[in-house]
Structure formats: structure tokens, C-alpha cells
Amino acid sequence: MRATFGVGLLGLGTVGSAVARAMTTRTKRLEAMAGRPLRLVAAAARDPKKQRDAGGVTVTQDVFAILDDPDVHVVVEVIGGTSPARDLQLAAFERGKHVVTANKELVAKEWKALHEAARLAKRELRFEAAVAAAVPVIAATRQLAASRPRVVRGLLNGTTTFICSQLDRGRSFDEALAEAIRLGYAEADPTADVDGYDAAYKLSILISLLEGRHFHPDDVRRTSLRGTTLADVDAARARGVTIRYLATADFGEKATRARVGPEEVALDSLEGQAVGPTNVVRFETDLAGTLVFSGPGAGGDATASAILGDVIAI
Numbered sequence: 001m002r003a004t005f006g007v008g009l010l011g012l013g014t015v016g017s018a019v020a021r022a023m024t025t026r027t028k029r030l031e032a033m034a035g036r037p038l039r040l041v042a043a044a045a046r047d048p049k050k051q052r053d054a055g056g057v058t059v060t061q062d063v064f065a066i067l068d069d070p071d072v073h074v075v076v077e078v079i080g081g082t083s084p085a086r087d088l089q090l091a092a093f094e095r096g097k098h099v100v101t102a103n104k105e106l107v108a109k110e111w112k113a114l115h116e117a118a119r120l121a122k123r124e125l126r127f128e129a130a131v132a133a134a135v136p137v138i139a140a141t142r143q144l145a146a147s148r149p150r151v152v153r154g155l156l157n158g159t160t161t162f163i164c165s166q167l168d169r170g171r172s173f174d175e176a177l178a179e180a181i182r183l184g185y186a187e188a189d190p191t192a193d194v195d196g197y198d199a200a201y202k203l204s205i206l207i208s209l210l211e212g213r214h215f216h217p218d219d220v221r222r223t224s225l226r227g228t229t230l231a232d233v234d235a236a237r238a239r240g241v242t243i244r245y246l247a248t249a250d251f252g253e254k255a256t257r258a259r260v261g262p263e264e265v266a267l268d269s270l271e272g273q274a275v276g277p278t279n280v281v282r283f284e285t286d287l288a289g290t291l292v293f294s295g296p297g298a299g300g301d302a303t304a305s306a307i308l309g310d311v312i313a314i
């Protein structure tokens, strides 16, 4: 059995708490799968006094105490956003730690800087949870490396899928958005979801992996869901289709074109049937043909599953 592998957790919100909980409730399984004991060494949050699941470790505001702790071998960054997450991930590599993250915005925007820092440090950067949470599309994308991609298409954002499914049920966009916020699917500021930034980050990560070079999220054409009306959905349904917020990458001979926005899908397709956080990702490739992945693309436990899969794989 190898020596204990220490985990430092930066962020104890929806995802961080689920990681801490899973680490304390399934230590035997994690040890068996990793071939070494995994130990949650320390956890950081903005407000250390807040009641939450922290896996029995002390919660600190001092993120650098975790980065400098010699017992921490992998830093799990689940704070989100670019600042301070970018500096914290780079500081982790400088200190010889591996980094596992669910932070799609940071990975999509800072692809080059993060990968270069990991390469220089000879440490791993892993981000399975950043795209489609529990659905292992990052692992699948890496495994498809020998195949040329033709199209990647799917549902990468649960909030917009929920809103579209509410439009299917006769609610207006504003009513559907209010319900999404009430149920906790959407943030009070829903811009990242309904204006397509979140889906664009995830699509940019998949394209970057499939092409072996950075494809910036600004190069994804975004159309907001805000303009979609009940009348659009009714007209679509009368023709046997409905509307979902799709992310699409077309890998042409000369250029890759990427877009996110409302599009028509067959009523009886996986996409047309999806109602909430279910993500769907279809890959069309030359050697491997068409592959379809579907499953929970959000939620604390689903995201923790992907994060711990990454920690085990290091």
C-alpha cells in the first residue's frame, strides 16, 4: 500500500461540502480504488463560522496555509470564478501539488497558463467535473484522441434545459426562469446560464481537448435563451420538434465553428426528453463513429463523484 495521499479542499459550498462528505462516508472504498489511503487534510472557505459539512477538519480562511501544508498532495479547487482561483491553482503547482478542479470558467479561459504550470511542476491538472459533472466526457474525449472529431453536440447546461422543459409545459420564459431560481437550478443572476457563458466554457474545454490546442470561449458564438418565447415553442411542437439550448462544435476541414443557443430537436430525442440537470453529449468521429453520453450534469454529489474519480486517478 502506498503512503497516504493528502487532499486540501479550497471551497466548501455545494460541491466542496459534497466532496468532504463523500471522503468521510466512503474512506474504505476510496482507499481500495486509489491503492492508498486518501485523507482530507484541511478545508478553506470565505466564512469559517458557517455551519456545513467539512469532513471533520478545521475550516480556515487561510488558503495559503493549505497550499503550504506538506501533508497536502492534491489541491481541490471548488471556489469557482477566475479570481482568486487562478492564482491559487498556479500557487499550488509552484508548491509541487496536483490540482483537481470543477472550475469550467477558469479552465476554459486560462487553459494555456494552467497546463504550462502543471507541465513545469510535473504535476497533474484534472478537471473531469468541469464538463457535465458526473458524466465522464473528459475521460472519453481523451480516449478518442486517435479519432478525428466531426461534430460535438449536446446539452451542457441544466438551467437552460429546465427552462426549455418549462416552456414545453406552457410557462413563459420569465415564469420558467423564476421557477429555476426558486428551485436552486439558477443563480439570482442567471446570466452565466441563460446567456450561454457556462455552456460556452464547457464546449471550449471539449474542443481544446479534441484539437490539442486552446479554443477560447470567446470564439464560441453565443445566442441567449432570453429571446425564446412560448409561441416559438408552440410552433416547434406543432411540427413535432421542440427547443433546447444546444452546444455545437462543427470540425470543418479548414476551421472549427462553435455555437451555443436555442435550436430545434426531435421531441423523442434524448435532448428533447431532458427536463433538468441531465446533460447529453454526442460525439461524431471518423474512426470511432457516433458516441452518446448522458447523465447528471450538476449537483453536489454528482460533481463530487467526478472530482474524487480524478483524485483517485492521480
Ligand SMILES: NC(=O)c1ccc[n+]([C@@H]2O[C@H](COP(=O)([O-])OP(=O)(O)OC[C@H]3O[C@@H](n4cnc5c(N)ncnc54)[C@H](OP(=O)(O)O)[C@@H]3O)[C@@H](O)[C@H]2O)c1
Pocket (backbone or CB within 6 Å): 010, 011, 012, 013, 014, 015, 016, 044, 045, 046, 047, 048, 050, 061, 063, 077, 078, 079, 080, 081, 084, 102, 103, 104, 105, 129, 130, 133, 297, 298, 299, 300, 303
Ligand atoms: N454546483 C454544481 O452543481 C456544480 C457542478 C459542476 C461544476 N461546478 C463548479 O464547481 C465550483 C464550485 O461550485 P459551487 O456550486 O460549490 O459554488 P458555491 O456553493 O458558491 O461554493 C463556493 C465556495 O467557495 C468559498 N469561497 C469563495 N471565495 C473564497 C475565497 N476567497 N477563499 C476561500 N474560499 C472561498 C465559499 O465560501 P463560503 O461558503 O464561506 O461563502 C464557498 O464555500 C464552481 O467552479 C462551479 O462552476 C459546480
